[in-house]
Amino acid sequence: MPNITYAQALNEALREEMRIDPRVFLMGEDIGHHGGIFRVTKDLIDEFGAERVRDTPISESSFVGLGIGAAMAGMRPVVELLFMDFALVAADQIVNQAAKLRYMSGGTVSVPIVVRAQQGGGRGNGAQHSQSFESWLAQVPGLIIVAPSTPVDAKGLLKSSIRAGNPVIFIEHKLLYNTKGDVPEGDYSIPIGKAEVKRDGRDVTIVSYSRTLLFALEAAETLSQKGIEAEVIDLRTIEPLDINTILESVKGTGRLLVVHESHSNCGLGAEIIARAYEQAPERLIMPARRLGAKHVPIPVAEPLENAVLPQPADIVEAVEAMF
Amino acid sequence: MPLTPERLQDAYRQMLVIRKFEEAIRNLYQQGKIRGSFHPCVGQEATAVGGCWALRKDDYMTCTYRGHGQAIAKGLSVRAAMAEMLGKATGCSKGKGGSMHFTDPSIGLLGANAIVAAGIPHAAGAALAAQLQKKDQIALAYFGEGAVNQGVYLETLNLAAIWKLPLIMVCENNLYSEMTPSHETTSVVETHKRASAFGFESIQIDGNDVELMYNTVEQAAAKARSGGGPIYIEAMTYRLWGHMMGDPEVYRTKDEVSKAKENEPIVRCGQRLLGLGCTEADLTRLEGQAEAMIEDALQFAEASPAPQPVDAFTDVFI
Numbered sequence: 001m002p003n004i005t006y007a008q009a010l011n012e013a014l015r016e017e018m019r020i021d022p023r024v025f026l027m028g029e030d031i032g033h034h035g036g037i038f039r040v041t042k043d044l045i046d047e048f049g050a051e052r053v054r055d056t057p058i059s060e061s062s063f064v065g066l067g068i069g070a071a072m073a074g075m076r077p078v079v080e081l082l083f084m085d086f087a088l089v090a091a092d093q094i095v096n097q098a099a100k101l102r103y104m105s106g107g108t109v110s111v112p113i114v115v116r117a118q119q120g121g122g123r124g125n126g127a128q129h130s131q132s133f134e135s136w137l138a139q140v141p142g143l144i145i146v147a148p149s150t151p152v153d154a155k156g157l158l159k160s161s162i163r164a165g166n167p168v169i170f171i172e173h174k175l176l177y178n179t180k181g182d183v184p185e186g187d188y189s190i191p192i193g194k195a196e197v198k199r200d201g202r203d204v205t206i207v208s209y210s211r212t213l214l215f216a217l218e219a220a221e222t223l224s225q226k227g228i229e230a231e232v233i234d235l236r237t238i239e240p241l242d243i244n245t246i247l248e249s250v251k252g253t254g255r256l257l258v259v260h261e262s263h264s265n266c267g268l269g270a271e272i273i274a275r276a277y278e279q280a281p282e283r284l285i286m287p288a289r290r291l292g293a294k295h296v297p298i299p300v301a302e303p304l305e306n307a308v309l310p311q312p313a314d315i316v317e318a319v320e321a322m323f
Numbered sequence: 324m325p326l327t328p329e330r331l332q333d334a335y336r337q338m339l340v341i342r343k344f345e346e347a348i349r350n351l352y353q354q355g356k357i358r359g360s361f362h363p364c365v366g367q368e369a370t371a372v373g374g375c376w377a378l379r380k381d382d383y384m385t386c387t388y389r390g391h392g393q394a395i396a397k398g399l400s401v402r403a404a405m406a407e408m409l410g411k412a413t414g415c416s417k418g419k420g421g422s423m424h425f426t427d428p429s430i431g432l433l434g435a436n437a438i439v440a441a442g443i444p445h446a447a448g449a450a451l452a453a454q455l456q457k458k459d460q461i462a463l464a465y466f467g468e469g470a471v472n473q474g475v476y477l478e479t480l481n482l483a484a485i486w487k488l489p490l491i492m493v494c495e496n497n498l499y500s501e502m503t504p505s506h507e508t509t510s511v512v513e514t515h516k517r518a519s520a521f522g523f524e525s526i527q528i529d530g531n532d533v534e535l536m537y538n539t540v541e542q543a544a545a546k547a548r549s550g551g552g553p554i555y556i557e558a559m560t561y562r563l564w565g566h567m568m569g570d571p572e573v574y575r576t577k578d579e580v581s582k583a584k585e586n587e588p589i590v591r592c593g594q595r596l597l598g599l600g601c602t603e604a605d606l607t608r609l610e611g612q613a614e615a616m617i618e619d620a621l622q623f624a625e626a627s628p629a630p631q632p633v634d635a636f637t638d639v640f641i
Contacts, residue, residue: 052455056482057478066444071448072445072448073462106418142640
């Protein structure tokens with residue numbers, strides 16, 4: 001099986017879906033001959049031409065809106081936002097339009113659009129280029145939210161997202177693009193709405209996704225050396241949330257930690273923990289915990305950024321405090 | 324090809340259906356039977372009928388919360404529209420959309436929108452889809468001059484021009500942005516000049532003349548359909564009622580409104596028909612037919628079942 005990067009896996013998914021389905025086309029800034037700042041759309045314009053790989057002006061609101069209109073008219077647009085932070089420029093089109101049109105029309109229209117964007121910190125991009133918005137977006141009924149952590153999931157989930165028939169926010173992470181993994185050649189898909197146990201363990205359940213999933217796996221190795229075996233669950237899909245896989249794991253471990261890069265305050269960790277206490281309080285032998293970004297904008301200097309965003313050592317510390 | 328005298332009679336009746344629809348809604352609203360807001364299009368029926376009748380059924384259209392007339396003119400069932408207003412399961416959106424979100428893709432109506440200017444890129448996107456699919460469909464976006472200071476309006480002007488989309492943008496300039504005179508808040512309030520600046524072929528016309536509206540959109544549609552790129556039509560009109568129910572209309576005088584009534588599209592179309600040889604009796608007959616349609620729609624909507632609470636949880640995700 002080829003060992004390729006996360007960015008290459010996404011590129012394969014786009015290329016394969018564009019070959020299979022003439023309705024699929026791409027829009028975004030610098031995605032054509034430039035190939036995208038993270039090379040996700042590299043060389044696609046050579047195979048599919050400028051009609052289907054469309055460079056846009058820096059006008060997120062309108063090109064997301066055009067994507068919505070094209071989707072309603074039978075196309076399968078995949079729209080790229082250069083940074084997730086720019087989703088706020090297109091927030092009306094994402095939140096008021098894409099998410100709601102199917103519902104408001106009584107199901108007579110559908111909006112099969114994928115909005116891809118990379119988010120997150122870790123490379124000093126500052127407060128307007130490092131945010132993570134999945135907790136916000138999960139508050140909006142009508143949006144599917146996907147956030148793969150590995151190349152194999154990235155390819156399989158992007159294919160599922162393009163075929164989903166409903167609006168999908170496809171969350172990438174700027175520091176995952178160069179990570180590598182084994183990825184099957186050709187067509188396969190990973191189902192939306194299914195978490196995966198990425199590491200088995202009996203003592204504590206760590207739930208994460210995207211880049212902090214890799215931190216959780218790293219922390220699990222450290223914890224193992226200290227005699228704590230962590231089960232690490234990769235959510236892969238934020239919405240709809242696979243709470244059953246989490247509760248099943250907690251049945252065995254009795255301890256739950258949720259780790260994410262979006263801010264802790266009113267975040268996804270709070271939601272997952274609330275659901276765990278609502279649905280299976282008896283399974284939690286210790287109070288559940290969450291780790292997210294601390295409640296300040298994301299700073300640039302490395303020691304500052306590391307102090308704000310959860311690090312592997314923070315995960316180890318949080319788990320140890322549960323024993 | 325201009326409307327024949329027979330088709331002009333049909334257009335007259337269609338404008339009356341829209342007028343009487345809005346009057347019926349006002350009555351229902353005053354009886355407390357309508358939930359939410361209602362933004363009437365009374366006085367703007369010619370832009371709706373002239374514009375939509377110049378399109379094909381499979382052409383796309385988006386409009387705004389003041390879009391009852393446009394939706395009906397494009398072909399939305401008056402029964403389904405009325406039922407939607409009353410929140411019935413038989414409404415065009417099963418009671419989920421209401422007054423501001425009439426939608427029916429079977430007639431190309433991709434949706435009325437409650438966010439000012441937000442539907443414009445959807446029409447442009449549908450035009451892009453037609454272009455990519457090598458089909459000869461076009462799209463038309465209705466919006467008011469109150470939309471021209473929204474970023475997405477300006478952004479879409481740019482994209483539509485640069486991509487030569489088969490798109491007609493119709494600005495219904497009714498002089499007031501919600502409850503403020505537009506000239507007070509808008510630099511270059513003649514909005515067609517803005518479109519010209521983006522490279523559009525653009526024109527300002529009398530939007531209360533249904534024949535002129537029809538001819539203008541028909542020519543624009545032919546141009547767009549043949550790959551000639553987007554066209555911008557600024558249709559000057561006047562909203563005879565307030566922005567919404569309960570608008571105290573402090574921004575204009577009663578005198579101004581009564582003067583505007585002399586220029587309103589239905590009266591003008593009636594005079595034109597008389598000039599073409601119709602009799603007063605013909606006009607009365609057409610009005611009676613319009614009334615009957617509204618009465619039928621009211622009876623249908625009143626007799627229709629309400630949606631069940633469990634229906635609130637369908638039509639989202641898969």
